[in-house]
Amino acid sequence: MIELQNFTKHYRNKVAVDRLTLKIGPGEIFGFIGPNGAGKTTTIRFLATLIRATEGEGWVAGHNVRRDPLAVKRSLGYMPDSFGVYNGMRVKDFLEFFAAIHRLPATKRKKAIAEVTDRLELAPRWNDYVNYLSRGLKQRLCLAQALLHDPPVLILDEPASGLDPRARIQLKQLLGELRQRGKCILISSHILAELADCCTSIGIIEGGQLLISGPLEEVIKQVRPVRRVVIRFVDSVEKGLNVLRGIADVQTLEIQQNELHVALRAQDRDLAAIMKQLVTAGASICSFAEEEPSLEEVFLVATQSGKDGRIVDSVLADQEGRIPAWCDRRAPQNEQE
Numbered sequence: 001m002i003e004l005q006n007f008t009k010h011y012r013n014k015v016a017v018d019r020l021t022l023k024i025g026p027g028e029i030f031g032f033i034g035p036n037g038a039g040k041t042t043t044i045r046f047l048a049t050l051i052r053a054t055e056g057e058g059w060v061a062g063h064n065v066r067r068d069p070l071a072v073k074r075s076l077g078y079m080p081d082s083f084g085v086y087n088g089m090r091v092k093d094f095l096e097f098f099a100a101i102h103r104l105p106a107t108k109r110k111k112a113i114a115e116v117t118d119r120l121e122l123a124p125r126w127n128d129y130v131n132y133l134s135r136g137l138k139q140r141l142c143l144a145q146a147l148l149h150d151p152p153v154l155i156l157d158e159p160a161s162g163l164d165p166r167a168r169i170q171l172k173q174l175l176g177e178l179r180q181r182g183k184c185i186l187i188s189s190h191i192l193a194e195l196a197d198c199c200t201s202i203g204i205i206e207g208g209q210l211l212i213s214g215p216l217e218e219v220i221k222q223v224r225p226v227r228r229v230v231i232r233f234v235d236s237v238e239k240g241l242n243v244l245r246g247i248a249d250v251q252t253l254e255i256q257q258n259e260l261h262v263a264l265r266a267q268d269r270d271l272a273a274i275m276k277q278l279v280t281a282g283a284s285i286c287s288f289a290e291e292e293p294s295l296e297e298v299f300l301v302a303t304q305s306g307k308d309g310r311i312v313d314s315v316l317a318d319q320e321g322r323i324p325a326w327c328d329r330r331a332p333q334n335e336q337e
Contacts, residue, residue, distance in 0.1 A: 001026050001153050001184035002047065007056035009042050009208075016042045018208040019056070024186060024201070026152070029179050031199035031216075032188040033299055039208040040188045041081060044157050047186075048078045061152050061184075074102075077146035081157040081188070083138060087131045091122060094130050095144060102149035116144040119174065135162035143171075154178065154185045160194055172198045196295035204302045211302050223298050226251060228291040229271065231260045234284035243277050258286075 002024040009017045017039040024030045034040050045051045047058055049069040058065035061075035086094065095117065099109045117123045120140045125133065130141060139162050146154060160168050175185060175198050189195050195202065196216070203213035212219055233240055240260050244250055249270065252263040266274070275288055 001061050002030075002155075002186060003059040004043070004047075005057045007043065007046060007058055008054045009039075009046065009051070010054045015208050017046075020205070020208075020210050022203060022210065022213060024184055026182045026184050027179055028201055029175060029185045029187065029199045031195035031202040031295075032186055032205065033192065033195065033202055033295075034205035035303070038205045040205060041157060042208075043205075044078075044155055044186070044188060047072075047155055048076065048080075049073060074149070075151055075153055077149070077151040077154045079142050079146045079154075079156045079159055081161070083142040087129075089130050091117075091125050091128050091130055091133075091141065094141065095148065098145040099148050104149060112148050112150070116147050119147075120144050121170070136164055136167055139163055140167065152183060154183055156185065157188045158190065159187060160189060160191050168194060192295040192299060202295070202298075204299060206303050220293055220298055223301050224293050225265065226263050227266055227271075229262045229264070229288065230291060231262065231278070231288050232286040233258045233260075234286050239281050239283040240278055240285075243274070243281050243283065247274065 002022070004020050004022040007017055007020045007022075008015070020039070020043060032040050032043070042051070046053055047060055047065060049065055049072050053066065060072045063071035063075060065072055086097075089097070092113075095113045096109065099113060104112055114123075117126070120143060122137070122140055122144060125137060130138070133141065139159065143156070143159060146156070160171055163171060172194065175187075178185060179200070187195065187199065199216055201213070201215045202219055204211045204219075212222060214222075231240060235258065237255055237258060237260055241253070241255070244253055244260065244262060247264070249266055250262055250264045252261075254261040264270075271288075271290070275285070278285055278288075
């Protein structure tokens with residue numbers, strides 16, 4: 001439902017986005033991640049028909065962004081990162097104004113407004129002036145106008161900015177419901193932990209180039225091909241050590257009291273086999289769990305490159321500056337590079 005082919009945008013002598021190719025399907029929540037100035041907002045503004053491309057094409061719900069911008073706008077719910085409101089306008093007037101812009105029939109307009117205000121808990125603010133709303137309430141109001149016409153595609157730029165914890169939980173629930181209805185959703189956010197909770201796929205962009213993208217689990221495997229497992233024992237770790245030292249795929253092994261922290265290249269069936277070996281050897285296992293990398297960790301590793309093409313994350317290095325084995329890999333190559 002969202003597709004980009006070699007999208008490029010120049011601002012004078014600066015390349016804001018360079019040959020970005022991307023495809024996001026229905027029922028997908030795509031987290032668009034990158035530092036400030038990476039090209040996220042430029043890409044989003046192009047998809048929202050607000051700027052022209054220097055090169056390349058884009059499609060939203062099958063409509064060409066450059067050739068059919070009106071059809072794109074009808075198919076798109078857009079929530080910008082900075083949102084202006086009209087002084088002297090009440091919440092109800094604001095939503096009625098946007099319902100008219102989206103050309104909702106009068107018979108459906110009242111119902112559509114009632115649904116979004118109830119879902120986003122804006123009904124108690126019905127008669128409040130929009131310019132006096134808090135930042136969080138303005139964010140909710142902006143999201144409400146993006147949902148009014150029930151578009152198949154949503155583009156949300158920093159949607160959780162200014163929201164309190166309860167509102168953020170509600171936002172994630174809403175996104176899950178929209179995904180179940182087959183909506184295609186692109187989210188740009190700096191709150192990486194929240195993206196990890198709701199996104200089905202991610203793309204990491206830096207310097208205008210897409211470094212890596214795909215389903216979240218696949219991206220994690222690409223960035224961190226070595227799995228880390230924590231095995232906790234009831235008493236001694238010696239029997240566990242004897243088993244693990246004989247496994248060729250184990251790369252690092254660390255003892256912490258009654259725990260073993262293991263880094264190894266393994267599939268699920270390999271981990272199951274290791275557990276069976278430990279039990280057969282008489283090791284008293286209390287727990288056997290894989291450490292899942294956080295999205296912050298994935299982002300740092302994907303965007304920080306050291307010498308000789310190694311991905312290096314100084315945050316993850318030990319006190320002597322040594323990089324964990326799973327960081328020692330070639331940087332993922334972008335197909336467009």
